[in-house]
Amino acid sequence: MVSASKNPFTPTFGRVPALMTGREQILAEMTRAFESGPGNPNLSTIFAGARGTGKTALLLHLSRVAQEQGWISVNVSCIPGMLEDIAQQAYEAAADLVDPSEHARLRSVTIGSVVGVEWDNPEVPAGNWRTRMSRLLKALNAQDIGLVITVDEVQPNLDEMIQLASVYQHFVGEERKVSLLLAGLPGKMSSLLRNESVSFLRRANKHTLRPIADEEIAIGIRYTVEEGGRTIQAPAIEAAVKASEGFPYLMQLVGFQSWEQRPHADEITLDDVNLGAAMARKNFVERVLEATYFDLSPNDVRFLQAMLEDPEESRLADIAERLGEASNYTSTYKRRLIEQGVIGERGPSFVAFELPGFRDYLAQKCGPLSK
Numbered sequence: 001m002v003s004a005s006k007n008p009f010t011p012t013f014g015r016v017p018a019l020m021t022g023r024e025q026i027l028a029e030m031t032r033a034f035e036s037g038p039g040n041p042n043l044s045t046i047f048a049g050a051r052g053t054g055k056t057a058l059l060l061h062l063s064r065v066a067q068e069q070g071w072i073s074v075n076v077s078c079i080p081g082m083l084e085d086i087a088q089q090a091y092e093a094a095a096d097l098v099d100p101s102e103h104a105r106l107r108s109v110t111i112g113s114v115v116g117v118e119w120d121n122p123e124v125p126a127g128n129w130r131t132r133m134s135r136l137l138k139a140l141n142a143q144d145i146g147l148v149i150t151v152d153e154v155q156p157n158l159d160e161m162i163q164l165a166s167v168y169q170h171f172v173g174e175e176r177k178v179s180l181l182l183a184g185l186p187g188k189m190s191s192l193l194r195n196e197s198v199s200f201l202r203r204a205n206k207h208t209l210r211p212i213a214d215e216e217i218a219i220g221i222r223y224t225v226e227e228g229g230r231t232i233q234a235p236a237i238e239a240a241v242k243a244s245e246g247f248p249y250l251m252q253l254v255g256f257q258s259w260e261q262r263p264h265a266d267e268i269t270l271d272d273v274n275l276g277a278a279m280a281r282k283n284f285v286e287r288v289l290e291a292t293y294f295d296l297s298p299n300d301v302r303f304l305q306a307m308l309e310d311p312e313e314s315r316l317a318d319i320a321e322r323l324g325e326a327s328n329y330t331s332t333y334k335r336r337l338i339e340q341g342v343i344g345e346r347g348p349s350f351v352a353f354e355l356p357g358f359r360d361y362l363a364q365k366c367g368p369l370s371k
C-alpha cells in the first residue's frame with residue numbers, strides 16, 4: 001500500500017502535464033532555438049491544434065524551457081488589451097531580474113535604468129508601445145537576455161494581433177533576441193496567415209498538433225503513474241492507451257480516473273482502467289463533446305449527420321449529394337467544422353471525424369440524416 005496518493009494526472013485545461021507526451025521533436029527544436037538565439041528561424045513558431053490537443057500546456061512548458069535558458073517570458077491570450085499586458089508583464093519580469101544580489105549587480109544597473117523603478121514598484125515608462133518594448137529589449141539583450149512572447153487562442157481579426165506581429169517583424173529585422181510563439185485552432189491560424197499585413201508570418205515555423213501515437217501515450221501513462229509513486233500492469237496500460245485515442249485530454253482523464261479507483265493500492269490493474277475509462281468517457285462527453293455540439297449551427301450538424309453512414313472517411317461529393325446541395329456549400333461547412341476541430345481532412349476530397357467519440361455521440365443524439 002502507498003500512503004502518498006496524490007493523483008499525478010492533470011485533466012484540467014491549461015495544466016502542464018507531468019510529461020509532455022509525444023512532443024519530443026518540438027521540444028528539442030525549441031530548446032535548441034532558445035540556446036542559439038537570434039537568427040534561428042524556429043524562434044518564430046506557430047502551433048495549430050484542435051481543442052484539447054495541448055496548445056496552452058505546450059506554450060507554458062516552452063516558456064519555462066526558455067526561462068531555464070536565461071530568457072524572460074510573457075504569456076498572454078489574444079484579447080483586447082493584450083499589448084499592454086505584454087508590456088506590463090515584460091517590465092515586471094525585467095524588474096524581477098533586478099535583484100540586489102551580488103550576481104545581478106551589473107545587470108541591475110542597465111535594466112534598472114530602463115525599467116526605471118524601485119525594486120518593488122515596476123512601472124511601465126512613457127512612449128508608444130513599440131518604443132517602450134524596443135528600449136526594454138535593447139537593455140535585456142545587452143545582458144544577453146532574450147524575451148519570449150507567447151500568444152494563446154489567436155484571434156486573426158484582433159488589431160493588436162496584427163500590430164504585435166508587425167512590430168515583432170521589426171525586432172527580428174534589428175536582430176533582437178526575441179521569440180514569438182503563437183497557438184490557436186487550425187482555422188484561426190490559417191486565417192491569420194491569409195492576412196496580407198502579417199505575410200512574413202507565413203515563413204514562421206509551423207506545427208500542427210495531431211493525435212499522439214499509441215506508443216507515446218503508453219510511455220506518458222507509465223511515466224505519470226510512476227512519478228506518482230505507483231506502478232501499472234501491462235494489460236492495464238494497453239487498455240488505457242486504447243481508451244485515450246491519442247488525445248491528450250482524454251489520456252489525462254483516463255489516467256486520473258483509473259488512479260482514483262483504488263488510490264492507496266500499489267498497482268493499477270486492468271479492472272481499475274476499465275472502470276476508470278468508463279468514467280473518463282462520461283467526463284469527456286460532458287466537458288468536451290456536449291460543449292462542442294452546442295457551438296454547432298443546425299447546418300453544421302446536418303453536414304455531420306450526412307457523414308454518419310460512412311464507416312470511416314466520407315467523400316465530400318457524397319456528403320453534398322446526401323444534403324442535396326452544391327459542392328461549394330459543402331466546402332464552407334467543411335472549413336467551419338475543421339476550424340472547430342470536429343473533423344479533419346483525409347486528402348483533398350475526403351473528411352473524417354477527428355474528435356474522439358463525436359461520431360457515436362452524434363449518432364445517439366441525432367441519428368443519421370432523415371431523407
Ligand SMILES: Nc1ncnc2c1ncn2[C@@H]1O[C@H](COP(=O)(O)OP(=O)(O)OP(=O)(O)O)[C@@H](O)[C@H]1O
Pocket residue numbers: 010011012013014015016017019020021022023049050051052053054055056057058220248249250251252
Ligand atoms: N503532450 C501532452 N501529453 C500529455 N498530456 C497533455 C499534453 N499536452 C496537454 N496535455 C493535457 O491535455 C489537456 C488539454 O491541454 P491544453 O489545455 O493545453 O489544450 P488546448 O489545446 O489548449 O485546449 P483548448 O483548445 O481547449 O484551449 C490538459 O489536461 C493537459 O494537462
Ligand SMILES: [Mg+2]
Pocket residue numbers: 013014055056057152
Ligand atoms: Mg488552450
